[in-house]
Amino acid sequence: MISKLTYAERETAFAIALATLVGGLALGIAGRNDVLGWQGVIVVVFAIAVLRPLMSSYYEPPVAEDRKVTYYDDPTKVGIVLAMVWAVFGMFMGVWVASQLAWPELAFDGAWSSFGRLRPTHTTGVIFGFGGNALIATSFHVVQRTSRARLAGQISPWFVLFGYNLFCVLAVSGYLMGITQSKEYAEAEWYADLWLVIVWVTYFILYIGTIARRKEPHIYVANWYFMAFILVVAVLHIVNNLALPIAWGQAKSYTIWPGVQDAMVQWWYGHNAVAFFLTAGFLGMLYYYLPVRAQRPIFSYRLSILSFWGITFFYMWAGSHHLHYTALPHWVQTLGMTFSVMLLVPSWASAGNALLTLNGAWHRVRDDATLRFMMAAAVFYGLSTFEGSFMAIRPVNSLSHYTDWTVGHVHAGALGWVALITFGSIYTLVPALWKRERMYSATLVEVHFWLAIAGTLVYVFAMWNSGVIQGLMWRTYTGEGTLAYSFVDSLVAMYPYYIARAFGGLLFLVGVLVGCYNIWMTIASAPLAASEKTDAPLLPIAVPGE
Amino acid sequence: MDFDHQSLVLFAKSWGLLYLMGFFLCVVLYAFWPSNRKRFDRAKNSILDRDDRP
Amino acid sequence: MAELLHRKLERSAVGFVIAIIAAASVGGIVEIAPLFTIDETVESAPDMRVYTPLELAGRNIYVREGCYACHSQMIRTLRDEVERYGPYSLAVESQYDRPMLWGSKRTGPDLARVGGKYSDFWHVAHLINPRDVVPESNMPAYRWLATTILRTDDLPKHLAAQQALGVPYTQEMIQNAARDAYGQATPGSDFTDGVTERYGEATQISAFDGVTTQVTEMDALVAYLQVLGRLTDAAHGNAAEATSASAPAP
Ligand code: HEM
Ligand code: HEM
Numbered sequence A: 001m002i003s004k005l006t007y008a009e010r011e012t013a014f015a016i017a018l019a020t021l022v023g024g025l026a027l028g029i030a031g032r033n034d035v036l037g038w039q040g041v042i043v044v045v046f047a048i049a050v051l052r053p054l055m056s057s058y059y060e061p062p063v064a065e066d067r068k069v070t071y072y073d074d075p076t077k078v079g080i081v082l083a084m085v086w087a088v089f090g091m092f093m094g095v096w097v098a099s100q101l102a103w104p105e106l107a108f109d110g111a112w113s114s115f116g117r118l119r120p121t122h123t124t125g126v127i128f129g130f131g132g133n134a135l136i137a138t139s140f141h142v143v144q145r146t147s148r149a150r151l152a153g154q155i156s157p158w159f160v161l162f163g164y165n166l167f168c169v170l171a172v173s174g175y176l177m178g179i180t181q182s183k184e185y186a187e188a189e190w191y192a193d194l195w196l197v198i199v200w201v202t203y204f205i206l207y208i209g210t211i212a213r214r215k216e217p218h219i220y221v222a223n224w225y226f227m228a229f230i231l232v233v234a235v236l237h238i239v240n241n242l243a244l245p246i247a248w249g250q251a252k253s254y255t256i257w258p259g260v261q262d263a264m265v266q267w268w269y270g271h272n273a274v275a276f277f278l279t280a281g282f283l284g285m286l287y288y289y290l291p292v293r294a295q296r297p298i299f300s301y302r303l304s305i306l307s308f309w310g311i312t313f314f315y316m317w318a319g320s321h322h323l324h325y326t327a328l329p330h331w332v333q334t335l336g337m338t339f340s341v342m343l344l345v346p347s348w349a350s351a352g353n354a355l356l357t358l359n360g361a362w363h364r365v366r367d368d369a370t371l372r373f374m375m376a377a378a379v380f381y382g383l384s385t386f387e388g389s390f391m392a393i394r395p396v397n398s399l400s401h402y403t404d405w406t407v408g409h410v411h412a413g414a415l416g417w418v419a420l421i422t423f424g425s426i427y428t429l430v431p432a433l434w435k436r437e438r439m440y441s442a443t444l445v446e447v448h449f450w451l452a453i454a455g456t457l458v459y460v461f462a463m464w465n466s467g468v469i470q471g472l473m474w475r476t477y478t479g480e481g482t483l484a485y486s487f488v489d490s491l492v493a494m495y496p497y498y499i500a501r502a503f504g505g506l507l508f509l510v511g512v513l514v515g516c517y518n519i520w521m522t523i524a525s526a527p528l529a530a531s532e533k534t535d536a537p538l539l540p541i542a543v544p545g546e
Numbered sequence B: 001m002d003f004d005h006q007s008l009v010l011f012a013k014s015w016g017l018l019y020l021m022g023f024f025l026c027v028v029l030y031a032f033w034p035s036n037r038k039r040f041d042r043a044k045n046s047i048l049d050r051d052d053r054p
Numbered sequence C: 001m002a003e004l005l006h007r008k009l010e011r012s013a014v015g016f017v018i019a020i021i022a023a024a025s026v027g028g029i030v031e032i033a034p035l036f037t038i039d040e041t042v043e044s045a046p047d048m049r050v051y052t053p054l055e056l057a058g059r060n061i062y063v064r065e066g067c068y069a070c071h072s073q074m075i076r077t078l079r080d081e082v083e084r085y086g087p088y089s090l091a092v093e094s095q096y097d098r099p100m101l102w103g104s105k106r107t108g109p110d111l112a113r114v115g116g117k118y119s120d121f122w123h124v125a126h127l128i129n130p131r132d133v134v135p136e137s138n139m140p141a142y143r144w145l146a147t148t149i150l151r152t153d154d155l156p157k158h159l160a161a162q163q164a165l166g167v168p169y170t171q172e173m174i175q176n177a178a179r180d181a182y183g184q185a186t187p188g189s190d191f192t193d194g195v196t197e198r199y200g201e202a203t204q205i206s207a208f209d210g211v212t213t214q215v216t217e218m219d220a221l222v223a224y225l226q227v228l229g230r231l232t233d234a235a236h237g238n239a240a241e242a243t244s245a246s247a248p249a250p
Helices: A007-030 A036-056 A074-102 A115-147 A156-177 A190-212 A221-240 A259-294 A301-315 A318-323 A330-342 A344-357 A362-367 A369-391 A394-400 A404-433 A442-475 A487-524 B005-032 B034-046 C002-011 C013-040 C053-064 C079-085 C120-128 C155-164 C171-175 C177-185 C192-199 C217-227 C234-238
Strands: A243-245 A253-255
Touching: A007 A036, A007 A156, A036 A156, A036 A190, A074 A115, A074 A156, A074 A404, A074 A487, A115 A156, A115 A190, A115 A221, A115 A259, A115 A404, A156 A190, A190 A221, A190 A243, A190 C013, A221 A259, A221 A301, A221 C013, A243 C155, A253 C155, A259 A301, A259 A318, A259 A344, A259 A369, A259 A404, A301 A344, A301 B005, A301 B034, A301 C013, A318 A330, A330 A344, A330 A369, A344 A369, A362 A369, A369 A394, A369 A404, A369 A442, A394 A404, A394 A442, A404 A442, A404 A487, A442 A487, A442 C079, B005 B034, B005 C013, C053 C155, C053 C177, C053 C217, C120 C217, C155 C171, C155 C177, C171 C177, C171 C192, C177 C192, C177 C217
Parallel strands: none
Antiparallel strands: A243 A253
């Protein structure tokens, strides 16, 4: 990979890595009396890990490559591998956390391993580690193909990818040490947040720059979603994380938002992180990889435009449905509820558009597990958005809020939609990028598919049951008009479902491990000879190219 | 800032709605504008061709 | 017109970016902008006091350990919640909370009004191992809190940062922060009087973890738990429907 860089580019890369190392040292020294010092050490180690391979092949002669006629796919390849690594980590943490709820002894009395510290490592690991790397990798791939232009940078894609992973590592290791803002999905502290801003701005410039180079007159709709994802996440991240550190040498900071304002900003952030991280970005994947894999154009391009603007516009209003019946002013709650229900329209338009694209290709869906991953993802997307709009209705929310029902909804979206569309995209991409004829084993893709579906269903049904039971028990009255159940009664009723959920999650995790093995074996197998004709119709873009 | 809460809320409620409608109209116009049809058709088919180079 | 505009916007990627911002920002502005003037709608609570340094340190431990992942601090305006947990939460009660800890999940019960519900001793035993007290519990054990000395040297910096953000800490409170933390957890010591002087007579002075020779993280956390819902009486005054549920005396 380094051999593809010119000497000047190697110098730039070296300078950036060295600057990071110095920054890490500074952080370590400034924070020597605080846990912050250890975060500095992690930055230094990370920078060295990047510097080492760079230095060892620094003087290798550059490989001549005509950049005008080739795409830049190395960052995408590395991004996919990183996404799978984070998937294993994040979902292992998920299974562990789920097991702790069933068997609390599994915290082993450690501070770092207690539920409150591990849970954010799960959410950050899967959302930002797995989801984020998958989004970065696929967005690099899609933007080049749809623009017919090479990435607008040779070093900046690497900076985005590695810089982003440094952020994830800092965040996750921080939670284990007790560094957190306790803001859901934005737990990382101020120094990591600042770093992410730099990385994200670079990502944005790179993406816009590539689009500006395009040879197609029209920007393909998948890019709209990726662009909205990059842009809005930047805004959300900055506003929600505005904070005042108590000292430059300490990790702790206080958010500038107090009380109710913090609640509103936090859930404006939280909900739109769902919208633009877990939805818009992955819809970008859907709108590219599903048509490509099915070898059919998207059913209605117009519909995709309408739903894009619908989603971009409506989601922003909906955040307050996380705060029904709270101290938030009533009109804000009503506004949030109304827009959440309206959101169903563009959401189902997207899901329907995807499914109608497959109309006429159902035999492929039957035979090709990769395409089936994407089909199932669209179904779960429709399902979880319907559920979300339903839960946003105040009386429904009075039951579902605070219960496992929310967790069930989350994972219907997270497992069923986010993870399945990602695996479908990755299985499409891996053979194409590494120029293999197909995945190492189609059977293993099939196995992964069924493990994932089974795991998701077990998980989601367990949580629906437990959530509704919990909600009902809390509000059940006896004939005399007193509350029928103590809190602990409701807790006891949860245990069977907690065990079932942990089992469902385990199935899902095993599926991911099968996927990792399959990807590994695919990469390790012999590449396709450049001129060989493939006769596999299901491999759309693994064709003689460069 | 010397806006009071009531007027801000009022502004938000009225102009917010108007903005919503206007925006929606623009998007619909764009999506259904006859001369755009060709561009969209080209776009949706363009990702399917197999030439994997810029 | 609209079509032309869009085509222009789209041709330059930057124009497209502007369109996205235009579409996306409105909702946020409309919803959030009015909240900057929300002080006008928030109930007033003249009796509201700020957290003492020890309580603030305890709150930061609550944040650090991620207790919010299982506990909410927001009693909704629903009958069963009011009867189970006490008067529903008011906006003013979290006006000094950075971050707010309303939470989104009740694996354990709401804690907004847990202050005074149990003795200090109960909390210590419960935190050391919840299953000693409530056998069915799945709450983690927090044994190490009782043996970890609380870091107090940086408390003035904490208070100063909060003051900079608008929490009404006085210079005197900031200067005495470390001493006050010690004083609140060691009844009868030289530093105790300063705490009640600065934070009011109702401030609880107690050897929270039962040991007065040192101030541990357990002291701080229990001091925080015991003040939850008791910084102001505003909620008790106006919540007529909160019949049976006013916080019992300690
Ligand atoms: C192996 C599969 C997984 C398992 C076993 C698992 C397990 C869990 C558990 C036990 C929780 C805590 C629930 C609670 O506090 O009661 C949780 C929360 C969460 N998980 Fe997962 N998870 C898995 C996969 C995923 C994936 C792939 C994603 C996202 C892409 C995800 C996103 C989340 C989110 C956002 C939350 C927070 C939910 C909330 O606050 O309501 N999880 N998960
Ligand atoms: C039309 C679309 C959607 C609507 C209207 C919606 C609505 C909701 C509602 C009402 C809640 C419960 C809030 C509460 O009571 O605390 C919620 C929670 C959540 N939803 Fe959705 N949802 C939608 C789609 C999705 C999708 C596709 C995902 C993808 C993964 C998702 C992820 C989440 C997460 C992570 C939470 C948990 C937040 C937390 O409490 O930590 N939602 N959503």
